[in-house]
Each structure stands twice: as C-alpha cells, then as structure tokens.
Amino acid sequence: MEFNIQRSKTPGHLKLFYPPTDVFQMLHIDFWGPIRPLAQGNRYVLVLMDNLSKCVIGKAMPNNTAKAAVGFIVNKFIMIHGASERLIMNKANILTIR
Template identity: 30%
Template sequence: MKQSIIQHIQSCLPCQQHNISRTKKPGRLNPIPTTEEPFQLIGIDYCGPFKPTSHCNQYVLCVTDYFTRWITATALPDCSAQTTAPALFNNYIYQYGVPLAILSDQGTHFKNQLMESIAKLIGYNH
C-alpha cells in the first residue's frame, strides 16, 4: 500500500510541481586549514548540561588547539555569551595568546555582538 502511494505521487505531474522540499539542503563543507604553529587555530564548543556541581557549574567550555590537539576545559554555570567571553579570555587567551582564528558551531553563545566586538578588538577571525 505504501509503495503504491509513493509510486502514484512520483508519477503525478501536479504532485511533483507543487511538492515543495521541506528539508534544508546540506551546507557546503570546507576543509579545515592546517596551521604551522601551536595556538594559531582553535576550536571551541560547549558540553552539557551536566548535573550541577557544588559551585553551580553545569557546562564545560572546551577549547582545542588544532596543531597540538591540546584541550582546555573550563567548568561554567551557563553557556551564555556573557559567560563565554571572560572564560575564553581568562582561561585561554591570557595563557596562550590570541589565536589567528577560532572555529565553532556558530551557536548563539559564540556568534553574537559581544563575541564579534571582542574579535575586532583583539584581532582574530571567527
């Protein structure tokens, strides 16, 4: 029965003309550029939520260096932009320097006005 319905829809010209694709086409994947030195290119993402700790932290900000594969993990109470920016500065940029580029999943905690202002201020690409 299901197969006959599928065949009918596929052979029906008006059905094909008015059948609007409801799925988003996959985006184009670009290769990740290679780096020649440590801490030039980093990736950032959040893990969580986890069970809250005694300090009310329930998320982990993970920063990965693409050259050395060094990972820096920071426990945070939430994953907002107001929490992400100082954590990135205090736990990564102050220790290892400003990267040339930061890769992320383009989440709202990484792609917002605050993070764009910081990127312009200290000079990294996001």
C-alpha cells in the same frame, strides 16, 4: 531515465582551511552540557582544543552564555597564550551577537 539515481553527492557548503603550522594558531571551541549540577552549581563545560597539538583546555561554568565564554577565553587563554588566528565553532547561536 526515471530510475536513474544520483551516484555522487552534490557539492557542499564546507569551507576549506589549511592545517596550522604553529601551536594555538587554530582553536576549536564548544560547550558541553547541560550536565548534573556540580557542588559549585556548574552545569556546562567550555572546551577549547588546539588543532595542531590536540591540547584540551576545559572550564566548568554555571551557564553557557557568550559573556561567560568570552571572559574565560580572554582571561584564561589570550592573556596567557596570546591570540589565536582562527577560532572554529559549531553553528550554535550561543556565541553569536544578538
């Protein structure tokens, strides 16, 4: 019995979500960077991607703060396309309330 190895993975902590039925119903968000500073001083890129259409919206930003991200999401996405039902992000603590 001491050489009996586990042959299957233990159940993970992933949460299931159903595929979207409409464009911009489910968005993925992430910061990309830091990169070399551009002429305007931007070092990060905020990327929004729609899960259904795979449409990508990116914006160069000088920092990766929650205030900058929320300003972009509200002014450049929600005011134009409407609110999304689900916003998925990695476990980065950039967009969490402190």
